[in-house]
Amino acid sequence: xxxxxxxxxxxxxxxxxxxxxxxxxxxxxxxxxxxxxxKIKDHASCQDLVQESFLGFLAKxxxxxxxxxxxxxxxxxxxxxxxxxxRSYGRLxxxxxxxxxxxxxKSSPFIDPAMGASTWxxxxxxxxxxxxxxxxxxxxxxxxxxxxxxxxxLKSIELIFVNGLSNLEAANILGIDNKTVASxxxxxxxxxxxxxxxxxxxxxxxxxxxxxxxx
Amino acid sequence: MxxxxxxxxxxxxxxxxxQETIKVEKAVRxxxxxxxxxxxxxxxxxxGDHSIGAIWRREHLSCPSREELSSFxxxxxxxxxxxYIKFHLETVGCKAxxxxxxxxxxxxDSLTNPDTREKRRQFLENSKILLPKKQ
Ligand SMILES: [Zn+2]
Numbered sequence: 431x432x433x434x435x436x437x438x439x440x441x442x443x444x445x446x447x448x449x450x451x452x453x454x455x456x457x458x459x460x461x462x463x464x465x466x467x468x469k470i471k472d473h474a475s476c477q478d479l480v481q482e483s484f485l486g487f488l489a490k491x492x493x494x495x496x497x498x499x500x501x502x503x504x505x506x507x508x509x510x511x512x513x514x515x516x517r518s519y520g521r522l523x524x525x526x527x528x529x530x531x532x533x534x535x536k537s538s539p540f541i542d543p544a545m546g547a548s549t550w551x552x553x554x555x556x557x558x559x560x561x562x563x564x565x566x567x568x569x570x571x572x573x574x575x576x577x578x579x580x581x582x583x584l585k586s587i588e589l590i591f592v593n594g595l596s597n598l599e600a601a602n603i604l605g606i607d608n609k610t611v612a613s614x615x616x617x618x619x620x621x622x623x624x625x626x627x628x629x630x631x632x633x634x635x636x637x638x639x640x641x642x643x644x645x
Numbered sequence: 646m647x648x649x650x651x652x653x654x655x656x657x658x659x660x661x662x663x664q665e666t667i668k669v670e671k672a673v674r675x676x677x678x679x680x681x682x683x684x685x686x687x688x689x690x691x692x693g694d695h696s697i698g699a700i701w702r703r704e705h706l707s708c709p710s711r712e713e714l715s716s717f718x719x720x721x722x723x724x725x726x727x728x729y730i731k732f733h734l735e736t737v738g739c740k741a742x743x744x745x746x747x748x749x750x751x752x753x754d755s756l757t758n759p760d761t762r763e764k765r766r767q768f769l770e771n772s773k774i775l776l777p778k779k780q
Contacts, residue, residue: 448773463748468743499704588737
């Protein structure tokens with residue numbers, strides 16, 4: 431969730447306030463450095479990556495979408511920088527940049543959120559609206575589970591959507607049966623579809639909503 | 646481990662744990678079908694198509710707030726919520742929340758050592774000129 435003073439901080443930085451910029455760096459530096467250290471052992475490299483992430487954020491500050499969380503945005507930039515670095519070390523070899531028929535590299539598979547809030551959608555406003563709607567629906571769904579303390583459902587769908595597990599794998603982890611997980615998934619899909627319709631969007635824009643589990 | 650489209654999606658976002666990542670890397674290297682599937686996901690993401698999982702991970706939709714993590718650390722939440730946050734950290738393996746928590750737990754030593762402080766001071770000094778001009 432976006433907190434009010436976070437918005438204030440961004441607004442001040444947009445106005446060129448140096449103290450606000452310092453505040454932002456001090457506020458997020460620790461968590462970002464810890465995140466980088468989970469992947470890269472060298473502290474100096476981590477600090478460099480974190481600083482580059484702040485610069486990426488600053489470069490696009492005027493286009494920053496106030497509905498987005500600064501933390502998620504910064505983690506996104508950093509995560510891409512880490513991936514690039516690890517790839518340059520030869521790890522993650524399997525994720526090759528797609529090459530077109532003439533051998534030219536297509537754009538990076540790791541879309542850089544530092545390119546601006548809307549470039550996740552490559553400047554496509556329609557796609558952005560659709561993705562924003564999905565974020566809203568998911569937010570409502572998660573919020574409903576939390577309000578109702580329906581944590582079992584939340585755990586099921588988090589394992590399925592976020593970790594990409596099958597119903598059976600999720601059921602094994604949660605110690606419940608497969609059918610129960612399937613019903614949680616069904617509930618979540620219907621909830622999202624209903625809410626998308628309420629926003630006058632067709633659920634067909636997210637084909638994976640109708641995909642059921644193969645097991 | 647059954648590698649589905651959703652697994653590959655989580656793999657691209659670097660959301661799998663070390664062991665799973667190694668398994669997927671190996672499987673992809675050995676299977677032209679998986680390579681094709683992976684490329685397809687990457688290309689469709691480039692076109693703006695994001696799966697529910699990708700959006701959920703990217704926006705940290707189920708992550709507890711920093712304040713809540715701080716209460717979690719102090720055991721000052723109700724038991725069901727504590728149980729969920731543990732699950733989110735350990736089973737889902739949310740790296741952003743883990744980073745937040747270890748930052749909250751750290752004595753700040755690593756960020757207050759003289760080298761780090763000097764590097765930060767220089768960074769703040771040098772980046773000042775990149776701030777938007779004051780109106
Ligand atoms: Zn989290």
